[in-house]
Amino acid sequence: MAEGKPHHHGNLRAALVEAGVALVHRDGPDALSIRKVAAAAGVSHAAPAHHFPSLLHLRTAIVAEGYRRFTASMETAIAEAPNTPRDAALGACLGYLRFARANSGLFDMMFGTTDCIHDDPDLRETADASYAVLARISAPFAGADPVDTELAIWSMIHGFASLAISGNGMHDAPDLEELFLRIFEALDLSAR
Amino acid sequence: MAEGKPHHHGNLRAALVEAGVALVHRDGPDALSIRKVAAAAGVSHAAPAHHFPSLLHLRTAIVAEGYRRFTASMETAIAEAPNTPRDAALGACLGYLRFARANSGLFDMMFGTTDCIHDDPDLRETADASYAVLARISAPFAGADPVDTELAIWSMIHGFASLAISGNGMHDAPDLEELFLRIFEALDLSAR
């Protein structure tokens, strides 16, 4: 089978995505370039073209990898929280917030409008997996339409996280997680 | 006085910002380039350098203009709403959402992490003016710390608007404003 390494490099595709994630993390989304990730992986500037037809495809793969780590961040925080519906929801939100703060460049790309190909199957799968976590922790509070509750929680934590990393003044708050706990109180959630 | 037109063009700076806003609106933030806005304004590719030392400065000016229109969008929606605290808050949110949907590229730049110089005086002024609208409509619901309420409302509408334009599946909802009305219900707001 094709489980072994490809011809020259040894799974170049994964190396390029890895280098891309590191580059975005270090220097931001705008610093990402095909030629830089190619150099980081030790291949020629045109080698990535065989795995990613365009820069947009590379960005899409990087965003998909971002969603995998994003889901993992939420799952970790949920696992660390007490096993009640409210603590699970709060845990997911804290995992959400921690990921955004620790990976602001990636987070920007994930939720930007033009940084990836939204139809990409791999992206859809990873993004859907993240949404599934949100849907799961929202379920205990669902009303007539579960989507309403999911969107309320998602909007709240996403807005908070986005604002927290966007340099709109709230960046210098002493304890962002503590602040979010108070904000979260404003959500009228009740297990049904 | 210097109220008349400058030497060659006639207020090139404003023309560049205008062309930049149009370009971002048409082709997205990544399509913005100094050379394109220069061409749109009918000047040479290096002319903008006298008004904007770098692309980041141009983007910052475009984002500042975005905040002006953003504030106007909220004020318009507030003015159209009934004169109650709740309707004013809801109106501001609808103005927020309408701006995001009608100017998704600009909105992306405004709340991205790396698209502008956050220290810029003009940007600070316009961004603060937007925040002042949020603070004003939040005031009637303020608890011990007004910031908590401001952030709760801001996070909710910002998250909802961001998600709505980010191609994460909710783009095809039949009536986004109606959906937000239901989401907004989940906020535990009571005039005090």
Place this chain on the structure above:
DNA sequence: CAATAAACTTGACAGCGTCAAGTTACTGGG
């Protein structure tokens, strides 16, 4: 073992931001 396909390299092209130097047009002091 030879043919084929895949992975990668080299080279080229236009477009980009930015810097340096030169040119044009307005402004203010004599």
Place this chain on the structure above:
DNA sequence: CCCAGTAACTTGACGCTGTCAAGTTTATTG
């Protein structure tokens, strides 16, 4: 009224970028 002086703008160049075309190396497969 004219003549510096200065601000606005142009021209040209540099290195970097994404992308395409063609050639070379390597692995697989019949």
